[in-house]
Amino acid sequence: MYQTNQQQAGQQIMPEPPNVVSTKDFLYLTDALSWELGAMKMMHHAALNCTDPEISTYLHQAGQMHQTHYQQLLTHLNPANAANM
Amino acid sequence: MYGQYQQQFAGLQGAQGMMGNMGMQGMQGMQGMQGAQGMQNQQQNQQQNQQNQIKNPQSNLLPKVKGPKINDRDNVNLALAQEKYITDSLNVFAREASHRQLHNDVMRMFFETHAMTRELFNLMFRKGWYTLEGEQQQKLAQSYQKFQGYSTQFPYTTQMH
Numbered sequence: 001m002y003q004t005n006q007q008q009a010g011q012q013i014m015p016e017p018p019n020v021v022s023t024k025d026f027l028y029l030t031d032a033l034s035w036e037l038g039a040m041k042m043m044h045h046a047a048l049n050c051t052d053p054e055i056s057t058y059l060h061q062a063g064q065m066h067q068t069h070y071q072q073l074l075t076h077l078n079p080a081n082a083a084n085m
Numbered sequence: 086m087y088g089q090y091q092q093q094f095a096g097l098q099g100a101q102g103m104m105g106n107m108g109m110q111g112m113q114g115m116q117g118m119q120g121a122q123g124m125q126n127q128q129q130n131q132q133q134n135q136q137n138q139i140k141n142p143q144s145n146l147l148p149k150v151k152g153p154k155i156n157d158r159d160n161v162n163l164a165l166a167q168e169k170y171i172t173d174s175l176n177v178f179a180r181e182a183s184h185r186q187l188h189n190d191v192m193r194m195f196f197e198t199h200a201m202t203r204e205l206f207n208l209m210f211r212k213g214w215y216t217l218e219g220e221q222q223q224k225l226a227q228s229y230q231k232f233q234g235y236s237t238q239f240p241y242t243t244q245m246h
Contacts, residue, residue: 016184016185017183017184017185018184019184019185019186019187020183020184021183021187022183024181024183025182025183025184025187028177028178028181028182031174031178032174032175032178032191035170035171035174036171038167039167039168039171042163042164042167043164043167046160046161046163046164049155049160050157050160051146051157052144052146052157052212054208055146055157055160055161055208055212058161058204058205058208059160059161059164061201061204062164062168062201062204062205065197065198065201066171069194069197069198072190072194073190073194076187076190
């Protein structure tokens with residue numbers, strides 16, 4: 001009992017959580033990746049099925065944004081990314 | 086006098102029909118007509134809710150006979166619903182994220198997705214697919230007074246406006 005207390009006292013206090021993907025983060029990340037994938041596919045499909053070029057442009061922009069977000073989220077899962085260790 | 090403005094307005098609308106939809110011009114034309122009626126009629130306008138409508142002329146992108154086929158408005162509407170859903174979800178994700186870097190990344194996506202949602206909403210407004218209604222000035226004034234009165238309940242001393 002005394003020992004564990006001493007160990008804790010010797011440990012540095014972390015001012016905020018370290019760059020570690022928690023179990024909860026992981027579940028949200030995988031969820032969010034699915035949202036973004038679904039959104040980019042849906043936007044792309046809608047853009048191809050529009051008659052108005054202005055609307056089509058906007059939908060493609062939205063689709064591209066979701067694709068970018070997908071790639072950004074994916075970096076948080078990449079084991080090669082040292083920040084995720 | 087009034088008739089002249091009406092003709093001008095009709096002309097403006099006709100030109101727009103040919104050029105396709107040119108953003109806010111249609112709405113300004115509508116407001117210009119209201120302005121021409123002068124200050125006298127303003128109170129009357131406020132009583133008639135229809136006069137307070139803020140909208141653009143409908144674009145001619147929709148089929149005359151609407152069937153089960155997904156049209157342009159359906160497509161933008163679905164896209165808008167999708168963006169709304171994602172902003173809701175990212176909001177929760179950002180709040181629950183553990184470390185700062187993840188939180189910051191998700192917050193940026195959250196802002197960008199909100200901005201895109203706004204773009205799609207503006208797009209639909211430009212196409213004349215959203216109608217807003219200006220609230221009556223009298224109602225605003227009433228509520229302003231009421232909530233102004235609650236300032237006696239303020240826990241902090243502030244300068245009264």
